[in-house]
Amino acid sequence: MVSTHIRGSIPHLVALSLCLLLALAAPVAASPTTELHIKKIAADGVSVIDEKTVDYRWLEANLPVQGDGKTHYYHQGPVFEGDPWNPGEDTNIKDKDMGAVKGTDLKDICELVGGMGEEDIVMLRAADGMTKRFPYKNVYEPEPRQGPMVITWYHAEDGYVPDYRSGMRLVFFADTSTNPNGTHVFGVWDMHECFDPEYWYFYNGEYPTTTGLSVQFISEVIIESEEEATGSIHVNSTPSGATVFIDDEETGDVTPCTISGIEVGSHSVRVELEGFVQPDEEWVTVDANAVTEVEFNLTLEAESGGDSSSDGGGSINGSIAITSVPMNASIYLDGNMTGLFTDATLKDVPPGEHTIELVLPGYPNMTRTVTVEVGQCSLLDLIFENITTGNAAAGTGRLVVSSVPANASIYLDGNATGLWTNATLEAVPAGRHTIELVVPGYQNTTRTVTVVGGGHTALNLILSPVDYETGANTTGRGEPTSGRPAPSNPIEAFIEAILTFVGRLFSFLGMGESTITPLEPESTSPPSEGAITPVPTDTPVLPEQTPGEVRSTKNHSGGLYIDSYPPGMTIVVDNKKLVWKTPQTVYGLREGLHNIRVEESDSDGKREDSGYQFEALQAWVYPDAVAPVLLDGLTNRYKKTIRIDSETYQGAKFTVNGVFPVGTIPGDAAIEGAKSWITVFWNGTYRSHAIPPGIASGETYTVEPQSEGIVSISIRSSPPGALVFIDGFPTDKVTPCRVDGLSPGQHRILVSMPGYLPAEEVIRIPEEARTGGSITCTLREYPHGDLLVESTVPDAKIYLYGRYTGEKAPHTFPGMSIGTYEVRVVSENASRTVDDVLVTPGGTTQRTVVLKEERR
Structure with missing residues (x-):
């Protein structure tokens, strides 16, 4: 009986002890703060007009110091006998000595983010969550008996925070005018x-006291303003000098210009320039504290009175924009030297046919006939060929090879070309040739084609996947791998290709997964190029990187590898239709979120409705990396939005299915896929949490740390030097490397570098795993070159695809897909667009844009 009673009492005693400990600890839960986060909120209660974080050292060094460290300041506690307002100011004061303190006037602190308006309120928030609000007049126009409201960070007896145990603390620096003893007291x-x-502040709701206004442990100063949130619009035009109208009101500015102080929301923008057709207005959305950019390309406006052939009618000449590779070729117009060198534009050229000749030492002269139309600019982009190349080009043609799936190695007449589908083989000798396509996991495919001299031949093949259960097929040249015979007809092959693609799609969307498990001893299949290969979990991980192995990111742009099912769709980035079709790498995009969509080509307007439905996606661009984007025209995407909350993870960042952008807990998450998960980046670790499939839209999913089994994972790539991302979060490490802090559960691993297709895979780390093992990947190079953009005006902004890249001249963009680009360079007072800048494989294309600064 006794022993049983004691056993039953122990849990109660433990619980009681814990409660007592918690009760005793509660008063000292908060601790001194050493810095302030100051921000000004717009009238909508959401938009941040300005914000800044400073510590006590910065405040002391940069703003006027209040207090001399000798004078004591007092507040008054509640008065329980007689008049509780105590006009004589002689009760409950000495014990409320705030000390000989020094600090910074709250008014000066507010001015760091734009200050308060007369109708504004400032809220002081303590580290323990307590808040107090004060109006403008008490902060900016205090009466002497109140004195300045000072956030103190120094106490004569304790020193600076955090040794100043109640700092940062609000103290009213009252004068001595109302105290009978000549003491600095802020009384009730x-x-x-x-x-x-x-x-007013009351103790127990009955007794006035000023000690309750003396907020301790202040961490935030928040101005709740009545100002409307504003942003800016940067307006540019080609040519410049156009008058700008916002919401049909003339601004008084001309392009290029940045117009500030515009309320957030939608606004119409238009420009006018004498002699040019007025373009349609553009509607833009202005965000708080952000610059929205809008561009206008203006056309030459023809004079009235007919064309140049009309009697008595006026005529307008045209122009010819000429570029060459290499550049700096002398330009001759109709046999006459112009004195200009490529790249250049010949202006005021009469309408009609003209002969352009380019002369460049070491290359054969090139001559072309160009037709100039009234008021129009004709484009001429030429590539010089040396004598050897020119002779070899005779009797050759072009062969365009594409496949489903893409990225198959191309062999021409048994020889590796070094290219992958989809690609163009240049200067192929006229006649019959054998094309073989090889991609791991699919049967090799061979076709015979006939190339016509000077012609253009296209070959499009659907590859059949390998089944590893029966038969034998080849997934590499001369590398037998178990598999089943090829499908008996093209329809079966097409269906298998679709099923394989959909399976890969589900994995991409997080609906499939790769579990890191030991490979079976009899498994001999080679890893797929461009894919991550998991290695057994008992494989030792790499040692931790040394600081010298971490690559620091200095650029502000990166790229996307955009694919679709079916392929061949026209790519649209941020509402700008590109000349490329999927799959394609688009590099030179500004870091951040971009809107990506694709659409079917319909050049002749005769295409019937295919039934494919593509939804736009938002994709995150990382600096110095290529991220994958997949758009599916077959599968409908079902999304739901849930709330993510946590006690432990408050304020931590999280991603959904391992993909940027990030959210902050508590926050909303858009979920899709049957096996969705979130990853919380917490104290340097990647905490994976599976989302219950039955959770309904609008419900809250509360997550807390479940396991302390944090493991490391080794990541290698060929070639090395690729950036590594875990669940969308940049690790700032490059391969080969070790990444620490992965919890059990699903994780998305991305390995990427410019010039190579990214490798990505979803893995699962088992519970109680001792290591995350090791994964390797082979990055497949895509045809690319570098683009160096320079400007005669330093730090001019560089635009690609009609959008600001985040970079300023001079800047080199690596990993640019082969093709022509429109490059625009914009300075404060000038801008210029260079069309048809050709990026060639394996080298650096250099363009120096000449800007003529206009005095404003």
Whole structure:
């Protein structure tokens, strides 16, 4: 009986002890703060007009210091006998000595983010969550009996925070005018006379006291303003000098210009320039504290009175824009030297046919006939060929090879070309040739084609996947792998290709997964190029990287590898239709979120409705990396939005299915896929949490740390030097490397570098795993070159695809897909667009844009 009673009492005693400990600990839960986060909120209660974080050292060094460290300042506690307002100011004061303190005037702190308006309120928030609000007049126009409201960071007895145990603390630096003993006291009657009644503070709701206004452990200063949130619009035009109208009102500015102080929301923008057709207005959305950019390309406006052939009618000449590779070729017009060198534009050229000749030492002269139309600019982009190349080009043609799936190695007449589908083989000798396509996991495919001299031949093949259960097929040249015979007809092959693609799609969307498990001893299949290969979990991980192995990112742009099912869709990035079709790498995009969609080509307007439905995606661009984007025209995407909350993870960042952008807990998450998960980046670790499939839209999913089994994973790539991302979060490490802090559960691994297709895979780390093992990947190079953009005006902004790249001249963009680009360079007072800049494989294309700064 006794022993049983004791056993039953122990849990109660433990619980009681814990409660007592918690009760005793509660008063000291908060601790001194050493810095302030100051921000000004717009009238909508959401938009941040400005914000800044400073510590006590910065405040002391940069703003006027209040207090001398000798004078003591007092507040007054509640008065329980007689008049609780105590006009005589002689009760409950000495024990409320705030000390000989020094600090910074709250008014000066507010000015760091634009200051307060007369109708504004400032809220002081303590580290323990307590808040107090004060109106403008008490902060900016205090009466002497109140004195300045000072956030103190120094106490004569304790020193600076955090040794100053109640700092940062609000203290009212009252004068001595109302105290009978000549003491600096902010009394309760001073509060009565200086503050409006809604700001009085009462102890137990009955006894006025000013000690309750002395907020301790202040961490935030938040101005709740009545200002409307504003942003800016940067307006540019080609040519410049156009008058700008916002919401049909003339601004008084001409392009290029940045117009500030525009309320957030939608606004119409238009420009006018004499002699040019007025373009349609553009509607833009202005965000708080952000610059929205809008571009206008203006056309030459023809004079009235007919064309140049009309009697008595006026005529307008045209122009010819000429570029060459290499550049700096002398330009001759109709046999006459112009004195210009490529790249250049010949202006004021009469309409009609003209002969352009380019002369460049070491290359054969090139001559072309160009037709100039009234008021139009004709484009001429030429590539010089040396004598050897020119002779070899005779009797050759072009062969365009594409496949489903893409990225198959191309062999021409048994020889590796070094290219992958989809690609163009240049200068193929006229006649019959054998094309073989090889991609791991699919049967090799061979076709015979006939190339016509000077012609263009296209070959499009659907590859059949390998089944590893029966038969034998080849997934590499001369490398037998178990598999089943090829499908008996093209329809079967097409269906298998679709099923394989959909399976890969589900994995991409997080609906499939790769579990890191030991490979079976009899498994001999080679890893797929461009894919991550998991290695057994008992494989030792790499040692931790040394600081010298971490690559620091200095650029602001990266790229996307955009694919679709079916392929061959026209790519649209941020509402700008590109000349490329999927799959394609688009590099030179500004870091951040971009809107990606694709659409079917319909050049002749005769295409019937295919039934494919593509939804736009938002994709994140990382600096110095290529991220994958997949758009599916077959599968409908079902999304739901849930709320993510946590006690432990408050304020931590999280991603959904391992993909940027990030959210902050508590926050909303858009979920899709049957096996969705979130990853919380917490204290340097990647905490994976599976989302219950039955959770309904609008419900809250509360997550807490479940396991302490944090493991490391080794990541290698060929070639090395690729950036590594875990669940969308940049690790700032490059391969080969070790990444620490992965919890059990699903994780998305991305390995990427410019010039190579990214490798990505979803893995699962088992519970109680001792290591995350090791994964390797082979990055497949795509045809690319570098683009160096220079400007005669330093730090001019560089635009690609009609959008600001985030880079300023001079800048080199690596990993640019082969093709022509429109490059625009914009300075404060000038801009210029260079069309048809050709990026060639394996080298650096250099363009120096000449800007003529206009004095404003």
